[in-house]
Amino acid sequence: MRQRVSLITLGVTDKERARAFYEALGWRGVGGEGDDPVFFQAGDMIVALWDRASLAADSCVEDSSGWGGVTLAHCVGSRDEVDTITDAARTAGARVGREPAGTFWGGYSSIIIDPEGHPWEVAHNPGWHLTPAGAVFLTEA
Amino acid sequence: MRQRVSLITLGVTDKERARAFYEALGWRGVGGEGDDPVFFQAGDMIVALWDRASLAADSCVEDSSGWGGVTLAHCVGSRDEVDTITDAARTAGARVGREPAGTFWGGYSSIIIDPEGHPWEVAHNPGWHLTPAGAVFLTEA
Numbered sequence: 001m002r003q004r005v006s007l008i009t010l011g012v013t014d015k016e017r018a019r020a021f022y023e024a025l026g027w028r029g030v031g032g033e034g035d036d037p038v039f040f041q042a043g044d045m046i047v048a049l050w051d052r053a054s055l056a057a058d059s060c061v062e063d064s065s066g067w068g069g070v071t072l073a074h075c076v077g078s079r080d081e082v083d084t085i086t087d088a089a090r091t092a093g094a095r096v097g098r099e100p101a102g103t104f105w106g107g108y109s110s111i112i113i114d115p116e117g118h119p120w121e122v123a124h125n126p127g128w129h130l131t132p133a134g135a136v137f138l139t140e141a
Numbered sequence: 142m143r144q145r146v147s148l149i150t151l152g153v154t155d156k157e158r159a160r161a162f163y164e165a166l167g168w169r170g171v172g173g174e175g176d177d178p179v180f181f182q183a184g185d186m187i188v189a190l191w192d193r194a195s196l197a198a199d200s201c202v203e204d205s206s207g208w209g210g211v212t213l214a215h216c217v218g219s220r221d222e223v224d225t226i227t228d229a230a231r232t233a234g235a236r237v238g239r240e241p242a243g244t245f246w247g248g249y250s251s252i253i254i255d256p257e258g259h260p261w262e263v264a265h266n267p268g269w270h271l272t273p274a275g276a277v278f279l280t281e282a
Contacts (some may be wrong), residue, residue: 001166001215001226004184004275005149006264025142030279043145044142044184044276045210046269050213052210055197059260060238060252061208068209069152069193069259071200097201111201118210123147129189135144135185138171 004077005046008072011052011063012116013091018049019092021115024092025085039076050104052116066117075122079108085122086110146180147186148214150178151191152204153257158234159190162256165233166226184275193257207258214262216269216277226263227251 003085019029022029029049032038037050056063076082082100089112090096097111097119109123129137153159157169160170160179166231170190173179178191197204215224223241230253231237238252250264 001168001229002166002191002217002275003181004158004215005186005188005213006216006271006275007214007262008146008149009214011212018153019246025232029145040144041279042224043186044272044278045146045186046277046279047144047146055210056208056210057282059212059262060254061212061260064205064207066205066209066210067197067200067202067204068211069196070206070209070211071152071196071202072146073148073150074145075147075180078144088142090212090236097187109218111172116210117202117204118171122142130147132202134143134147136147136187137185138182138187141207 004045007048008045009048009050009055009115010114010118010141011055015049018116019093022049025088049055067119071119071121073123075108075123075130077124077130078109079124082110082122082124084127086112089114089120089122091111094129127135136141145186148189149186150189150191151187151255151257151259152196152197153190154193155256156190156192157253159257162233162235163190166229208260212260214250214264215272216264216266218265221266223249223251223263223265227253229236230255230261230263 031037037048093114170179178189235253
């Protein structure tokens, strides 16, 4: 198994609201007609929004109706960008779990929680290498 | 906000067991000492394994102790690879939620559920473009 994630699907109860949230932050999705997922090309992988009950059934799991142990992060190149994205997410309907602040690991981050309850850490991590295109590497490639 | 995911953190209760599972499938992690996360470079983003309770606290969410609406997928270039990875995952300790079979969307996939309960769809999707390096694009880039 190659060391890769091809697709992250976020289960949602209101697909149009979720799509509007991410599009308010500058993302552009495709698809989404009827019961179809909305897909976002995200670098060299894909993010999808799909009906949460359908995703649970398709994933052969029971939905525990809350957070289930997965958190995403979005790295940016400066503390200012963390502040800007946090404010934009709040305006777009996110709950801000943590306001931007220094972290125990030496970076600076916030937590934004999308309208469906999926948390994202918005982070500036000076220990990782962030390319101009937005790729992130543990050590400079 | 750039259309990117930088990091996916999977909350785990037994970090060494989870690391051993992914390493049995050919992944190679770094870090993981003490309470530190294990990090896997996955293409141009990163996957981490970290204590689930710490992740919930850091993510400002309540843990509902099950699946919470996020499913990952791993795309491969053929049906045979779906079969091979599914068998390897079973041997490594995954529960196979669905055996490999044709899907309603015209592909072929299985569901493997890691020892911590995180499901992955292992999929061959002839409608997406998979590069030799494992990048996945909605339309050929």
